[in-house]
Amino acid sequence: MDLATYVLIALFAPLAGATVQIFLGRRLPRHGDWLCVGVLFVSFVASIPTFNAVWANPAFKLQILSEWLTLGSFGIPLGLQVDGLTGIMLTVVSFIAAFIHLYSVGYMHGDPRYSRYFAYLNFFTFSMLGLVLADNFFLIYVFWELVGLSSYLLIGFWFERPAAANAGKKAFIVNRVGDVGFFVGILLLWTQLGTFRFEEVFKGIAAGQMAGPLLTVTGLCVFLGAVGKSAQFPLHVWLPDAMEGPTPVSALIHAATMVAAGVYMVGRVYPVFTPDAFVVIAYVAGITAFFAGTIALTQFDIKRVIAYSTLSQLGYMMLGLATGGYVAGLFHLVTHAFFKALMFLAAGSVIHALHTQDLREMGGLRAKMPVTFWTMMAGSLALAGVPPFSGFFSKDAIIGATLGFVMAHPQHLLLALFAVGGALLTGLYAFRLMFLAFTGAPRDREKHHHAHESPPVMTVPLVVLAVFAVGAGWGGWFERLVRPPVELPHGPAGAHTLALALSLLAAGLGILLAYWTYVVGKISAGRVADRYRPVYTLLFNKYYVDELYAAGVVRPFLALTRGCAAFDLGVIDGFVNWCGRFTRGVSRVQGWIDFRIVDGAVNLVGNAIRAWGAVLRLVQTGVVQNYILVLLGGVLVILLLKVL
Amino acid sequence: MRPLVEWLQANVAALKGVPPDVLYLLLLLVGALIVINFVAISAMFFIWLERKVSAHIQNRYGPMLVGGWHGWAQSIADGIKLLQKEDIIPAGADRTLFRMAPFIVFVGSFAAFAALPFGAGLIVSDLNIGLFYILAVTSLVVVGILMAGWASNNKWALLGAMRAAAQIVSYEIPVGLTLLTVVIMAGSLSLVEISRLQEGIHPLFRVAAGGYVIGLPNWFVLQSPFTFVAFFLYFTASLAEVNRTPFDIPEAESELVAGYHTEYSGMRFSFFFLAEYADMFLVSAVAVMLFLGGWQGFAGPQFLLGTAAFILKAYLLVFVQMWVRWTLPRLRVDQLMDVCWKVLLPLAFVNLLGTGAWMLA
């Protein structure tokens, strides 16, 4: 088997699993979970040769081309490509997805739609793998939408709960906003360059066929798609709500599939963005990274805290990409996938044990759930960017890139503050979570009493992911494999050292603050909140973004729809009704004519015939002799004529 | 009869001036009288004979007193008694029809005798459709019977009459079909011609020895197997035609008192009686003429011996009819019709077809 076959197996194994599962899942033994988990491991194993090939030759490039439809000279190509980035993503996504599947076997046990869940999960993974492998805008858009659809299905998986159903819809609709931008961007590229293929697009841009403000706008449009998918400000609102879905789904969305898609896409189409576009992207990313961190500080829902941390980290990734840290941004995507999946699964383990998501009801779980605690601790340390955990390497690189960018362009100092401040916040909220959940005295004794360590099917993935969360940053393997597709400006030399110092300082300060506040108690979280009540309220309510949307978008939109409805009912329906009334009037006249004149004429004819019939009927006496007598009369007449 | 007129006018001087037509009519009248007398005397003889036959067959005494030898005058006495009886007409009867009916019945059977050759040349009217004429005229009997039955205003009489009518009309068909076999063989409807064709000795069943030829007579009954069968079919059917046992349903005493002549008495009754015996003789005579050689049978002057042979053969058949009557029980009505339509008619048809084939062969 050549490599292409392995790639295709890796791609289509989850689809096959999903197809079989959706139709036959309920009839399979154990509702088919073994099948779905199995195809994911098949997918993972099949992706290993790809990784090997890429590892052996970082410049390796494989293309699988096909034509979807051909209309004369116009054809839409369907192509898959494998290069270093794809190789990594393929392996990482299938790996993490496989372990999330495995974990789901334990987590979703006993759910009424158990088999359906695995079918969706398989389909989700297939969509993401397809997105990763796509070599043109058209195909990536297709899989982009499939990812959106799968996330909708999974976020709203427990659709009996209105919150879950709404969250699903919200995710889908908010994503649509971004998707429209993405779609417009693709169309702009198509009209200008006449192709969907990445290579040709990049070639065209490099040749200057498309440049200036148009290209900037196109890039921003494409980026808008990523804003939606990767939950950048201001389209981040769906992501916290998506916590309504099952926790493994959250892990999948945050780690390997959904949100990664946006970052990956930006990395994949990197040459499309102009420096101007990157500035916009950098600010959006910086804002996201910092403000999501501040919101995370005030939340009590364990999954929401992690969700906002994801937002923050996504901001970092984008920031890295935008400020010239191409490798750093994507590297952070990979390391983040490991430790964020780990953290979600660990949080799921806690939720599974306590049946609550509220941090205020937790506490003191360290002894009860040692595996969960230690794995989650590894994840938190990675998140906070503590060496030698994986997160340190990638985040440090991003801060370095940002500082380099700021040094080159001092007017963008704010970006550096966002980056460093975000790092501090990360340490603070990550360990706030850890200390609230696992240390101190249990705040809800009832729940604490019943808590227990999760089954091995859940803890084994935790341990495996923890290993990667710890070690994924070592060895510089990522830099070996991923090369930026364009020439990047090198920042000032001192930036990296400074960044190292600042990030370590910020992380350490954040953790220390958390320790003081939640373990030692030197700082009372409540008093701080009281003193800065307006700020706290603002943060607690997530900067009122949802409310702003409601007031600025949803309500006007609803008002517009009401206006349209009124217009429809009043004017259009009025016109239609008037037409109807007019027709009715005309037909009434016509009916009168029909009844009185036409029918009258017909009836006249009929009645005349009937009247004549009544007269003529008298002739028909039924007595044969009468007829014969008349006959005789006729014969007489004939005889008379003949004889006389 | 026409040759007789010519012969008389040529040889008898007194008749020279008489127009031949008148003479013809007169001669017809004479012939008719002779036939009537013959029929009447025959009937009386048959009545006596019937009593004797029945007495012998059933082993009981018949009338033995009147006239001496075997009560030979019994029938004459009966006749005188009947002539003297009161002519009763029932109160509810249709008087005209009641009176007319016996005569029509009698005329029906009597008129047939006009075409009957008693001997060689001894015939009232030699019609070339003689057989057809006899068949036609005898159908008048049915009308008379119906008339009698209806006019009597009596359930039994009417039922008897209708049974008789149905029976006679039905049985006329096998009778006609069986007679047709002979007609086909003879190629003529003339009874004289048919009788003449049966002259001599049978061409097959004969022995010639010493100038004498001895053999069976050349009668139609022996001329082909089909006519042989036809003779018995005819005889059976003719028993029904004349309402004789076992086909005497119309006058079944135990069911209908006496059938269509229940209400009749005296002279009118005797006409029915006469007609019945005349019919018996008639069907026998037809059988003799068609199947049994007519007047053939005795060598010698045919004018006398032929007549004797004819009457002898006919009487013999009448005797057989009586013999059958006093031997066999009566059939039921449905059996009667079954015999006609399901037995006699198909057989007669097959027989007729066979005769056609025989003639062609």
Add this chain to the structure above:
Amino acid sequence: MQIPAEAIVFYALTAITVLSGLVVVTSRKLVHSAFALVFAFSGLAGYYVLLSADFLAAAQVLIYVGGILILILFAVMLTHRIESLDIRSETLQLLPAIAGCGAIVVLMLLAVYRTPWAVKEPQVLTQTAQSIGSLFMTDYLLPFEVASVHLLIALVGAVIIAGKRGGQ
């Protein structure tokens, strides 16, 4: 003086035929009509003999008297209660019928006497039975066969029609 025997017979037959015809038409009792018909048919048979159609005469007697008339009598008797002798046939439209029939007789007599008939000397016919048989088998074969089929159909039809008694 030549006694016109033929004329005597003819007028006698005419008297019988016409009178019995009158009885047929006018008798109030249906049975009388039927029996009077016997004489009318017989009288016609006599005419046929005078017209030297002896086979036809015999056929007339055999079929009309022995067949059709018996059927008519049966029809009369079966459609009335046996006890009741008094079957009256009522009449309708008497006056128009008298007028019409009188007119038609007058007109037909006019036609008879006004038409110059090409009268030939009558042939002497012998062996009419054979001749008619030959005609049936030669010139009139098709009508003969049609008539026989017709008779068969009438027979079957009569059985079916009358056989429905009491049924449906």
Add this chain to the structure above:
Amino acid sequence: MIGLHHYLVVSAVLFALGMFAIITRKNGVAILMGIELVLNAANLNFVAFSRYVWGGLTGQVFAIFVIMLAAAEAAVMLAIVIAVYDRFQSIDVDRVDSLKG
């Protein structure tokens, strides 16, 4: 001498009588008798013409056909009369007027 005219006159009278019966009698059988009279009148004409005008036996053959048809007709008539009597309890044709307009 009896000639063609005599027969024709008799025939005409018989025809008129039959016609009269057909028109006036209510009883179905009586009507049939009238029909028979008419048929016989026609037959008489056939035979008379055959003897005096046409010659040969053609008229007689026709008469025989007529007799045949009359026989068939009588048989069907008997059946019809019985069926009608069964249904209407009468054979008066003016009571059998289901087709009356």
